[in-house]
Amino acid sequence: MNLEECRTVFATGSLILMLIVAAPTLSLIVRFPGGIERFSELWVLGPDLMAQEYPFNIQVNSTYNIFVGMGNHMGASSYYLLDVKFRNQTQPLPDTLNSKPSPLPPLYEYKAFVKDGETWEKTLKFSVLEALLCDDSAFVSRISINDVVFSVNVSAKWDSEHKGFYYQLFFELWLYNLTARSFQFHNRFVWIWLNMTV
Amino acid sequence: MISMSMLKLLIVSLVLSTFISPIFVLPAHASGQEMASSVINQAEDVVASAYEAVLEAERAGANVSGLLARLNQAGEFLAGAWVAFRLGDFEEAARSASLCSEISESVKNEAGEMRVEAYGLRVKGFWLTMTGSLVGVVAVVFGSFVGWRVFKRRYYMRVSRMKPEVSSGES
Numbered sequence: 290m291n292l293e294e295c296r297t298v299f300a301t302g303s304l305i306l307m308l309i310v311a312a313p314t315l316s317l318i319v320r321f322p323g324g325i326e327r328f329s330e331l332w333v334l335g336p337d338l339m340a341q342e343y344p345f346n347i348q349v350n351s352t353y354n355i356f357v358g359m360g361n362h363m364g365a366s367s368y369y370l371l372d373v374k375f376r377n378q379t380q381p382l383p384d385t386l387n388s389k390p391s392p393l394p395p396l397y398e399y400k401a402f403v404k405d406g407e408t409w410e411k412t413l414k415f416s417v418l419e420a421l422l423c424d425d426s427a428f429v430s431r432i433s434i435n436d437v438v439f440s441v442n443v444s445a446k447w448d449s450e451h452k453g454f455y456y457q458l459f460f461e462l463w464l465y466n467l468t469a470r471s472f473q474f475h476n477r478f479v480w481i482w483l484n485m486t487v
Numbered sequence: 488m489i490s491m492s493m494l495k496l497l498i499v500s501l502v503l504s505t506f507i508s509p510i511f512v513l514p515a516h517a518s519g520q521e522m523a524s525s526v527i528n529q530a531e532d533v534v535a536s537a538y539e540a541v542l543e544a545e546r547a548g549a550n551v552s553g554l555l556a557r558l559n560q561a562g563e564f565l566a567g568a569w570v571a572f573r574l575g576d577f578e579e580a581a582r583s584a585s586l587c588s589e590i591s592e593s594v595k596n597e598a599g600e601m602r603v604e605a606y607g608l609r610v611k612g613f614w615l616t617m618t619g620s621l622v623g624v625v626a627v628v629f630g631s632f633v634g635w636r637v638f639k640r641r642y643y644m645r646v647s648r649m650k651p652e653v654s655s656g657e658s
Contacts, residue, residue: 292642299638303631310623313616366545366555368538368562398569400562402538402555409559437570467542470535 329367330360330408331462331477346453346486349420355481357460358410361403368465370472373397373413373434377445378455383478390461390474396441397434415458420485427454427485445485453484523577523584527568530584530591534561537591540598549605554594561590 290298308315334356335342344353361367372395376382383391401409418438419431425447432441445454459480463472537558545551568583 292639295638295642296635299631299635303627306627306631307624310627311620314620317613317616365542366538366551368535370566394573396570398566400534400566402541402558402562404552404555437574439574465535465538467539 325364327363329363329369329462329464329475329477330358331371331460331479332358333460333479333481334358343481345482345484347417347483348486349417352414352416355413355415356410357399357413357479358408359401359403359462360408361405363464364405366402366404369399369401369403369409369475370463370465371399371401372461372463373399374459374461375429375432375439375441375443376457376459377443378448378457379446380443382457382459382480383461383474383476385476385478388474388476390463391459391478395461396432396439397437417485422454422485422487429456429485453486456483456485457481458483519577520572523568523572523580526581526584526588527565527572530565530568530587533588533591533595534558534565537561537595537598540595540602544598544602544605547602547605548609549598549601551598551601554598554601557590557594561587561594564590 332340333343334340336344336354336356338356343355347353357371359369359371361369372390374391374393374395376391376393380393381391383389397413399411403409413435415432415434417429417432419429421428421430426444427447428442428444430440430442432439443456445456447453448455457480459478462475462477464475465471466473541551541554541558544554564583564587568580568587571577571583572580
């Protein structure tokens with residue numbers, strides 16, 4: 290190796306060493322655009338905190354427990370609103386293609402602040418307090434969620450294909466938008482099917 | 488024994504009170520609703536600004552876990568206020584919203600203090616890191632310069648100590 294080649298090796302080595310030494314400061318100044326996907330999770334679990342044994346065949350005055358939870362991967366602490374809604378098979382669900390929430394009014398709601406990378410989970414206790422069942426239709430007039438009683442007045446026709454009076458308890462996730470200073474539908478919802486029985 | 492005129496008067500006053508009472512009760516109900524609505528909206532604003540303050544503190548590098556736990560408590564009160572409001576329990580709605588505002592206000596103030604503290608620590612840390620890096624770079628430049636000079640000297644010495652070899656020509 291001649292002197293010129295040695296000088297090149299020396300200069301390159303020094304430059305690499307300088308970059309290593311300056312790396313902590315460079316990391317504070319230079320921000321590389323990250324390809325990290327920002328999203329939120331939303332789930333509903335059964336009474337034993339597993340994705341099984343969800344309440345399905347429900348009766349008047351029986352109490353059922355489920356868990357609702359969400360996870361924040363938005364890169365910063367987020368402020369969420371979780372609306373609890375109740376519907377029959379014909380009433381509208383949220384339209385995730387157009388990011389539109391269900392027009393049904395919320396019954397119960399949760400407001401939660403979740404740190405980035407963390408999760409939030411709550412138990413939800415519900416029961417049907419008043420319902421009428423006829424031959425081909427059912428009518429649920431009052432339900433209780435976490436001991437708060439709501440008048441719902443939702444009827445359901447007999448589903449001959451699946452053999453039942455089907456209702457749905459669903460959860461819509463909303464995210465607080467700092468720019469708009471209001472909650473916006475976060476395009477996520479989960480649900481459980483309920484079959485009203487005698 | 489009640490006379491006929493007294494009885495008539497009683498019936499008339501009963502009928503009148505039946506029609507007049509809603510005039511007084513309805514505005515009271517409406518004002519309760521308005522009051523609850525205003526307290527809830529105020530609580531919404533306070534929670535939102537507390538959340539913003541917490542986010543700023545978080546961006547400055549503060550540990551906001553404790554503040555978020557308290558904001559969650561405030562959020563529970565606010566959600567409860569909305570549920571009570573929709574059910575027509577305006578008194579409970581206003582009470583829950585007031586509790587929410589109280590907690591959020593204290594969180595907001597604390598978040599502001601934490602942000603200033605964290606920002607100061609961050610600036611200090613930044614300068615410390617920058618000074619460290621600068622000293623390191625200068626040390627590397629100086630070390631490289633000295634190292635190169637030593638290497639070059641040794642290289643020339645080694646070259647100068649080499650004896651030229653004379654090989655016999657075979658032509």
